[in-house]
Amino acid sequence: MHLVDVCAFYTPHGGGVKTYAEQKLRIGPDLGARITVLAPGDEHAVIDFGPGAQLITIPSPRLAVDKNYWYFADQPALQAALDRLRPDLVECSSPWRSPSWVANWRPDVAKALFLHADPLSAYAYRWCDPLLPRAATDRLFAPYWQHIRALSARYDSVICASRDLAGRMQAGGVANIRCEPMGVDEGVFSPANRDPALRAKLLADLGLPESAGLLIGVGRLAGEKRWPMVIKAVRRAAKDRPLGLILLGGGRKEAEVRAAIGTDPHIKLLDPVRDRPRFAAILASSDALVHGCEAETFGLAAAEARASGVPVVVPDRGGAAEQADGGAGVTYKSADPEALAQTIRALAEQGFPRSHTGEVQTMRGHFEQLFGHYRERIAAH
Known part of the structure; x- marks a missing residue:
């Protein structure tokens, strides 16, 4: 399986998406997957993470509000990169413009939308909860709901990493929801x-x-x-x-x-x-x-x-x-x-009572389950 992650939120300066993408690059080949992460950057670059794992950047502008991040601005360049890479499945990690461009590319290729961001909670609900009930906020931000519902219908799966997000998306009419909780680095935390x-x-x-x-x-x-x-x-x-x-x-x-x-x-x-x-x-x-x-x-x-x-x-x-x-x-x-x-x-x-079990799923376990689901989606195509 060749998985291409169109990763609009990747930045070398850190953050959860960077951690997740690089864990995928390290663990994926061990699980029989070839992994390519496509990210926006200042220039074209290819970074090898080992056999079967590459990070490729596409020249892109920086975000005005945060210069640590870039955004995909060239649909033909992104789709041309996908043509060259010939993935079995494309995963998108942004709910904004790039997943629409990916959805427009080759409907015969399996696609998954991974919701690494929740703009409604990060912005809309945070701003409006002190003033409005949630239902009123959802009506105010109806264009976003319409956008994410339309996107979901064009993707084989919409991946959520928590029950909370999966439940809210399903309640909002978003299709093809699948909950795949993430995990922690194996052997690091104890x-x-x-x-x-x-x-x-x-x-x-x-x-x-x-x-x-x-x-x-x-x-x-x-x-x-x-x-x-x-x-x-x-x-x-x-x-x-x-x-x-x-x-x-x-x-x-x-x-x-x-x-x-x-x-x-x-x-x-x-x-x-x-x-x-x-x-x-x-x-x-x-x-x-x-x-x-x-x-x-x-x-x-x-x-x-x-x-x-x-x-x-x-x-x-x-x-x-x-x-x-x-x-x-x-x-x-x-x-x-x-x-x-x-x-x-x-x-x-209470004396800060501690748990001595440390029972949490590892990222390897997460990717084993996620890749199993992706292989099913590829087979369905």
Whole structure:
């Protein structure tokens, strides 16, 4: 099977889509698949990830709102690249323009639309929920619903990585929905990575003793992640007991996040940790992961925390909420800093109970299931 991923959200600067695409490039050939990722970039480039795995960039303009990202702007160039690659199945990871161009290319080739983004939750609901009921917001954004419904009818499968997103898409009339939860890096995350000495150092860097609670937040510094809300909630919860927070992330909202932190010595923003074993050790050595984003399509950081035995504090909406299932964490009312503060307090009073099972699906398991489904779709064509 030759799978071509038309990956509009890929950027070498990081993020969940980059992590996912590169995991696919590493794992896919082991599962009998040839993987090509087609991404927009400054220039044409071919990057080999090993036998049967390539990343190819097509010259494209950068996004005006975030120069770390590009967008496909040339339909003939994209379709010509597909002609040269001759895929058995094309996967698209954007709900915008490029999947329409792919849908227009060779109807005899199997196609899947992977919803790595949820614009309704990230933007429409985030902006309108304080003012309007969801039904009114859906009517206001009816053109998007019409667009995604029309797209889904032209694709063999629309892949969602969480029950929450799959359910909302189905309720909105989107066709061919299939839920395929993602997973974590195999052999990287484990409760055994907990290091008391590392925990003590992280707390000392925050000016706190070992008896304090150590919270961690992981993710892009973007509006939908609600980091200022998380910071406010942690500060409120810390009035009752000593708590520290480290945030690992980068992005265009850095100034806003730094302003929310201010001069608080017990909250620090640090660069993302690219060294996976070190990141896994930092995560496992924390007492809880706090998350503010109700627009997650899966919630990778929360899944990695769960695999590390670390309790998760996540919104009650979105993909991250599912990582609290089975006692692995707690949920709070989305977008409510006081509800988050109260939830953190309650978890701290319990001593941040940990799970020592680390039971989370791996990415290999995810790709085994997903590729099995893709082979069925190819056979159907």
